[in-house]
Amino acid sequence: MNWRNGYTQMIDATRNQQPKIKNLRVGSLPLLLIALVVLAYLVFLFFAPQSPPKPDDTWTRIQTEKILRIGVDPSSPPFIADDGTGKLSGFDVALANELANQWGVKIQWVYTGFDGLYDALNAKQFDLILSALPYNPGKTQDVFFSHAYFNGGPVLIVRGEDTTTTGLDSLQNQTLAVELGSNGDAVARKWQKRYNLRLRQYDTAQDALRALQMNTARAAIVDPIALIDFQRAAADTGAQQWRIVGKALVNENYVIAIRRDAPTLRNELNAVIDQLQRDGKLEELQKENF
Numbered sequence: 680m681n682w683r684n685g686y687t688q689m690i691d692a693t694r695n696q697q698p699k700i701k702n703l704r705v706g707s708l709p710l711l712l713i714a715l716v717v718l719a720y721l722v723f724l725f726f727a728p729q730s731p732p733k734p735d736d737t738w739t740r741i742q743t744e745k746i747l748r749i750g751v752d753p754s755s756p757p758f759i760a761d762d763g764t765g766k767l768s769g770f771d772v773a774l775a776n777e778l779a780n781q782w783g784v785k786i787q788w789v790y791t792g793f794d795g796l797y798d799a800l801n802a803k804q805f806d807l808i809l810s811a812l813p814y815n816p817g818k819t820q821d822v823f824f825s826h827a828y829f830n831g832g833p834v835l836i837v838r839g840e841d842t843t844t845t846g847l848d849s850l851q852n853q854t855l856a857v858e859l860g861s862n863g864d865a866v867a868r869k870w871q872k873r874y875n876l877r878l879r880q881y882d883t884a885q886d887a888l889r890a891l892q893m894n895t896a897r898a899a900i901v902d903p904i905a906l907i908d909f910q911r912a913a914a915d916t917g918a919q920q921w922r923i924v925g926k927a928l929v930n931e932n933y934v935i936a937i938r939r940d941a942p943t944l945r946n947e948l949n950a951v952i953d954q955l956q957r958d959g960k961l962e963e964l965q966k967e968n969f
Contacts, residue, residue, distance in 0.1 A: 682953075690825055690948050692717070693706055696924070697950070702711060706779070708769065714942055715753070722893075722908075727853070727961060731894075732942075732943075734943045735940060735941045735942055735943040735944060736879060736940070736941075737806055737937075737938065737940070737941035737943075738943040738944045738947065741782070741784060741806060741944070742784075744781075745783065745784045745785060746774075746783045746784060746785055746786075746787050746896070747778065747779055747782065747785070747786050747787065747803055747807075748786075748787045748789055748792050748804075748805035748806045748807075748810050749775055749788055749789065749806065749807060749808075749810075750789045750796050750799055750800055750804065750805040750807070750808045750809075750810065750813075751767075751771070751789070751790060751791070751808075751809065752790070752791060752792055752793040752796065752810050753767055753788075753810075754793075755771075755793075755811035755867055756769055757769050757770055757812070757904065757907065757968050757969050758770050758771045758811035758933075759771040759809075759810055759811060759969075760771055763913065764801045767788060767869070768968075769780075769807050769968055770829070770965060770968040770969065771810060771811060771958065771968065773964045773968055774809065774828060774955075774961075774964060775809055777951065777960070778948070778951055778953060781951055782947070785800065787805075789805040790806060791804070791805075793810070795823065796808045796810060796812070797822065797936065798934075800822065800936060800937075800938060800948055801821065801822070801878070802940070806937070806938075806941070806944065807934040807935050807936060807948070808935065808952050809935050809945065811933060812932045812933060812934055812935065812936055813831070813933055813934070814886060814931075814932045814933070815934065818936070821939070822840065822936045822937060822938060822939060823835060823936070823937045823939055823941070823942070823945045824934040824935070824936055824937075825934050825935035825936075825937065825945060825948045825949055825952060826934070826948075826949045826952045827932035827933060827934055828931075828933060828934070828952050828955075828956075828961060829932070829933040829961075830926075830930055830931065830932055830933075831902050831903060831904060831927075831931040831932075832862065832927030832928060832929040832930050832931040832932075833862050833863035833866060833900050833902050833928050834899060834900070834901070834902070834903055834906070834923045834924070834925075834926075834927055834928065835847065835898055835899075835900055835924040835925060835928065836891065836895075836898060836899045836900070836901065836906055836921055836922070836924070837891075837897070837898045837921065837922060837924055838891065838920070838921055838922075839917070839920030839921055839922055840920075841897075841898075841922075844897070844898060844924055845924065845926075846924060846925055846927075847867075847874055847876070848874055848890055848921040849878060850874060850897060850898055851874045851875050851876070852875050852877065853876065853877060853898065854877040854878075854879055854890075854895065854896045854897050854914065855867055855876045855877065855878055855879065855886035855892055855896060855897065855898050855899070855900065856879050856881060856886075856890040856896035856898070856899040856900075857878065857879070857880055857887055857899065857900045857901070858880070858881055858882070858883055858884040858886075858887050858901060859880040859881060859882060859903075861884065861900075861901070862902075862928075862929050862931065863884075863900030863901055863902070863928070864880060864900075864967050865929075866900060866928045866929055867900055879896060879954055883899040884902065884905035884907075884909075884910055885905065887899045887900075887901055887941065888901060888905070888909045888918070891915055891921070892918060898924075899967075900928065902931070903923070903927075903969075904923070904969070906923070907969045927936035934954065935948055935952075938940070
């Protein structure tokens with residue numbers, strides 16, 4: 680082998696030992712850097728603390744003017760009623776006072792017929808509706824609803840000395856009094872065959888409770904307000920010792936309505952309702968007003 684061939688082989692061997700960079704094209708490094716910068720920015724947006732949303736105009740005005748405007752139809756005792764002199768009382772009034780105290784504002788009551796409450800709310804005649812208002816799923820596109828502050832659904836009621844009834848399943852072959860056409864009637868008919876309930880239907884909830892009072896029915900299903908009214912009117916007949924078995928058989932929640940442009944007000948309402956629920960204050964207000 681001559682010196683030329685040896686030199687050529689040495690050069691080839693040196694080239695083979697050098698690292699090879701494959702697929703590295705002109706401009707690929709800047710693109711990689713840009714991708715890393717974009718990724719870092721997205722990570723920052725995801726994990727960085729978000730600034731709180733701006734309060735809505737309704738909540739801002741309430742806090743600025745220190746006035747909460749409430750739309751009511753004052754003809755639904757024991758929730759809300761006018762004594763004829765402009766003085767309001769009832770469970771809804773007590774709840775409104777709790778809101779006002781916690782927010783440091785005064786209440787301005789705006790009287791409106793019940794059928795016109797939603798229209799008046801969206802016309803901004805007041806800030807919210809607090810007036811024995813049942814939850815209405817058909818209105819959720821028009822307004823926000825607060826968390827429920829009362830469940831007016833039908834309940835199972837027995838006499839105080841009845842310590843064995845724990846639910847509808849323990850009333851097999853027993854007589855059950857209900858108001859014809861009510862939600863309680865619907866619940867009873869739903870379970871009538873399964874538990875062999877002897878259903879007696881009456882024209883009013885008061886008549887159904889009289890059947891319980893006269894011992895012609897083992898139990899009754901009526902809404903809790905009907906029970907409260909009956910106990911008030913029949914305080915000397917032992918009805919005060921009647922007991923409610925379990926929870927409502929069907930939910931009929933009472934709520935507060937707020938315009939959909941007032942999410943801050945809705946959140947503040949829910950915070951107060953939830954706190955009153957946790958503290959047992961809502962139950963106290965019910966006992967005081969019912």
